[in-house]
Amino acid sequence: MPAESAFTILFDGRPIPAEDGRSVAETLLENGVHTFRRTRNGEPRGPFCNMGICFECRMVIDGHPNSRSCMTPVRPGMRVETQHDSNIEAPDEDR
Amino acid sequence: MDTADAVVIGGGVIGTAAAYYLSETGRKVTLIERNGIAAGTSSRCEGFILVNDKMPGYDARLGRLSQSLFPGLSEEIGFDIEWSPQGSLLLIESEEEMAVAEDFCGRLAAEGLAVQMLDRRRIHEIEPHLAEDIVGGMETATDGAVNPMALAQGLARAAQQRGAAIRTGAAVRDIRLTSPGKVDRIITDGPDILTPTVVNAAGIGAPEIGRMVGVEIPITPRQGQILVTERTFGLTRRKVMEFGYLMTKFEKEGYRRRVTPEMEANGVAFVLEPTGAGNFLIGSSRRFAGFDTATDPTVIRAIGERAVRFYPALARARLIRTYAGLRPYTPDHFPIISPTPVDGFFVAAGHEGNGITLSLITGKLTTQMIAGESPDIDLKPLRLDRFDSEIAHAR
């Protein structure tokens, strides 16, 4: 893997390795993360359709809630957080 | 052939409320609905229970009477109508509006309503996501919202438990009279119903039902479009509206909001409702478009643009659907809760955008009118014959 295409992203505050050209969902699965979201009843959810239509894989990405991790390419320094549907916070710029 | 002491036509919030209160009197009630419960305007609207948009005087008193019936209803009927009493907020854009609002607020307060003005500092304190240039607001503590579909379903169920028959998917084909002019039976596409009393609570369909017995009812569908966001962060917990819209509604002379021609042409005014489910409903628009319930991009964009003007963060909210409802509009904006020249034929319809708020009091007043009891409020302003000259003129 060429050095310039490998970088890290932050998942719930901890750095995990990522690679250019991958989606957030792919990167997390590759690193053994399976729960992307908690529903309002607290149930775990992970990615499902992997084509952007089911919205099950939504997470807080760079401060934006409800971002589809299967449709979002990773970028160096990206902050990804588990989404808790019972307590969605405002995007950074709206706080 | 079925029999009933009273038949209510229409399964929206008005019809189900009428059936609920009527069945309380021990009458044998049948509610007949051509589609499903809350299938019409009651599922294509917001769920506001408001007095903040009522004219001081009769309008406000009627609204407050109805509102006071909501807080205990879920318990009363054993069905969660999702009553949320978070209060409402009218947003004020300019000093010019502020002056009018202060006067308006004073007059509502004089009616005994729980209203108060909020200054610039205070409103931004309680509404951190509001656009910076908003100068103030008017808060109404008693205002709230319900889920209108749950309201109608709960009322229908409660009526049923009191012995009412709920017939959905059944259309009224005709209403037969005895001579001279007294309700006798309802012809449906199922069994006919022998009854001395009919309540026409068919909303935008009320004129069609009225024509079956030769009664003209001046109700016209007035379309409103609504945008629904996905579940997202708690942008606000209150029901929010722009005050400027009231100024237009009350026809404040010489006042014009600074809005685009598309907003003006479609009667667009900002309204925001946080729902129990966590979505936001964004409105509103007003136009006459017949029975058309399609939404269109011009109106959607105008509503969206107006919403972002008040809450810039809404720009980042994702829309998951839009829908259009048809308000039953009457020429003077007041509902019709009234007897008619046909003995036994009553009207409870024409609430325009106030149907959810006024549903319970309408059901109650209708029942009092039929039972011959003295009504909770004077019914004269709501009589059908107030339109007699207009109807004659239209002919």
Add this chain to the structure above:
Amino acid sequence: MKTVEVAVIGGGPAGMAAAAEAARRGASVALVEESATFGGKVLKTADCGLPLSPIEGYEKRTADRLLTDLHRHADRITLIPRHQVWHIQDGRVLELSPVGGAPVETRQVRCRRFIIATGAMERIRPFPGWTLPGVFPLGGLNSFVKHGILPGKRFVIAGSGPLLPVLAHTLIRAGGRIAALVQTTTHREMLRHVFPLMAGMDAFKLFQGIYYFGRMIRNRVPIYNGAAVSRVDGEERAESVRVIRLDRNGDPIPGTETEIDADAVAVGFGLIPCTDLTRLCGCREIYDELSGYWRTLRNSRMESSVDGVFVAGDGAAVKGYSAAALEGTLAGGAAALQLGYGGEDDSESAAVQKRLKKATRLGRALDQLSAPSSGLLHLISDETVICRCEEVRLKDLRQAADAGARDIHDLKRRTRTGMGQCQGRFCGQVINELLWNLLNRQAEDFPLRDVFTPRIPVKPCTLQDLLGNSK
């Protein structure tokens, strides 16, 4: 606003071929595609760092040929990738919004003819545990594995249809361990359908089938025929899978469950057309009981019941990429002909009609083979989530039906099923059958096939994307 003569929605095989053909005949074309690249779901090249298999080699050549054709007429084609259509106005203006943070390039495309080529989505059925992390539809998992991601150590793949062997093949190549391949199809059914299948097959498809099957045998993949996944258990993710045998009607046989250790599960039952846009446009469609989905009605030139609206590829009826490309060419040609550009009317060519007929026969045979039996719905328990977005469970639907819900719209109003972000795309697939079951009615005496009312935006989009950067 961008103005062209022909707008094509969907950059898969059908859309690419349609755009190329319309442009070849002289029309100006816009091609709108949701993802960043063209080629559609199936032909998108695998990227797991391994040399291409013969199948992938063929698919890559097909994709390359479509791309070459597209680029040959690049001067007349505007490509609009990373954009979705959220509305079609008055049948002539497409409303666009960007996808995944793409800059807004065009908000509206005005055209004189348009071609809908939106492809297919996966057919799925709810079962207990299907919401656990680690459970995917077949194609969803296949896309991950194609990109070299193995979201588990032991895989159970189940269901029916061509995606099942495709996924098995991808998994084997990527080094995934298949604990079980579970197919609803029995040997009996295979035999019953094998003749129509053979009749519809071209040599390559036949080779593909034999090749996949051979790989599975060689890798000793445990295969369960006439069986289905009855439930998945686990705390935070899939941990074990239960497989149940089906009788000849496709009904689960109680007491025949086997438990299998697995941490990743994929289930699917073939594909169904994405009909959001055709439905919005008011194109006439019929419910095809054999295929088990709504099919858009078209004439031999791929024109729908609405004048000037063409529908090509799997978005009308699922037949696979070869037929999709052929239909795209027909639609693109016919649209250009209507606009006065010259050339042959390909729909009158006997050779073309013969190829289409063959593809249609194959598609229908595969549809029938993959259509899930209604008996599978008996696996659903009261606690099973039906609407994933709103977490509506079977018991909620049951309660609403008991309270008098009379149709699927009534169920929606009472329970919020279908009101979430996926806009009813998943629960909408089973809601009719569930209602019949809940009301204890048979399909024969209650044949109502209803759909949730199409609403705009057809795909969710933010207000900012909808408003655009400029007025």
